[in-house]
Amino acid sequence: AQTVTQSQPEMSVQEAETVTLSCTYDTSESDYYLFWYKQPPSRQMILVIRQEAYKQQNATENRFSVNFQKAAKSFSLKISDSQLGDAAMYFCAYRRLRETSGSRLTFGEGTQLTVNP
Amino acid sequence: KAGVTQTPRYLIKTRGQQVTLSCSPISGHRSVSWYQQTPGQGLQFLFEYFSETQRNKGNFPGRFSGRQFSNSRSEMNVSTLELGDSALYLCASSLTRQGRGTGELFFGEGSRLTVL
Numbered sequence: 027a028q029t030v031t032q033s034q035p036e037m038s039v040q041e042a043e044t045v046t047l048s049c050t051y052d053t054s055e056s057d058y059y060l061f062w063y064k065q066p067p068s069r070q071m072i073l074v075i076r077q078e079a080y081k082q083q084n085a086t087e088n089r090f091s092v093n094f095q096k097a098a099k100s101f102s103l104k105i106s107d108s109q110l111g112d113a114a115m116y117f118c119a120y121r122r123l124r125e126t127s128g129s130r131l132t133f134g135e136g137t138q139l140t141v142n143p
Numbered sequence: 144k145a146g147v148t149q150t151p152r153y154l155i156k157t158r159g160q161q162v163t164l165s166c167s168p169i170s171g172h173r174s175v176s177w178y179q180q181t182p183g184q185g186l187q188f189l190f191e192y193f194s195e196t197q198r199n200k201g202n203f204p205g206r207f208s209g210r211q212f213s214n215s216r217s218e219m220n221v222s223t224l225e226l227g228d229s230a231l232y233l234c235a236s237s238l239t240r241q242g243r244g245t246g247e248l249f250f251g252e253g254s255r256l257t258v259l
Contacts, residue, residue, distance in 0.1 A: 059247075061247065063250075068252065069231060069252050069253045069255075070250055070251070070252045070253070071233065071235075071250035072250075073247050073248075073249075076247055117186065121248075128174065128176070128191045128193065128198045128199045129174050129176055129191060129235075129237045129248055130176065130188050130191060130199050130201075131176075131178075131186075131188065131235075131248060132188070133185060133186040134185075135185050136185065136186075
């Protein structure tokens with residue numbers, strides 16, 4: 027079974043600075059998706075960034091980028107120029123790509139990010 | 144384009160009662176999945192429906208059930224409620240259940256269930 031681990035329950039960063047959230051996963055699959063989702067106090071899960079395992083290039087979305095190390099099964103999220111609105115719970119998630127696996131996500135425990143003004 | 148809509152947003156029930164939660168996916172999305180979120184267990188997969196058929200099921204007792212209608216709307220039902228069923232129930236929809244695509248799931252705001 028796949029597992030996702032986020033070893034940092036809480037992180038804090040000063041506004042305008044950079045922070046990196048860690049995520050490791052365990053799988054025997056070679057093709058899969060990885061995601062970072064953000065859950066603000068409003069509760070709605072919002073996709074931050076996605077990475078397809080077959081792509082070697084790290085995904086980037088504006089201030090958000092990932093460091094995807096497939097061999098190490100590591101998928102960290104870097105937030106640059108942190109803003110107050112980035113404060114939220116961040117979840118790392120894994121999805122298999124097999125036909126029979128559907129759209130089931132396996133989530134990590136989450137990292138609560140605080141942004142200090 | 145409307146997002147994933149879940150109703151009700153909040154509800155309070157007592158032990159032994161049953162509850163039905165509703166989810167309307169994004170238009171055109173045929174896959175709907177449900178997750179339970181609690182402080183202790185985190186986010187856990189309940190089940191997924193695609194074209195009115197349950198395709199995947201998580202490790203939950205039979206008290207948790209669901210269904211999907213021809214318009215892709217989905218409901219989940221929890222019977223004989225227990226205190227431990229208090230949680231945020233999240234629904235997510237996706238365009239396809241297989242293949243490369245974008246792979247992402249779109250979530251609703253959730254239904255907060257409190258069992259007294």
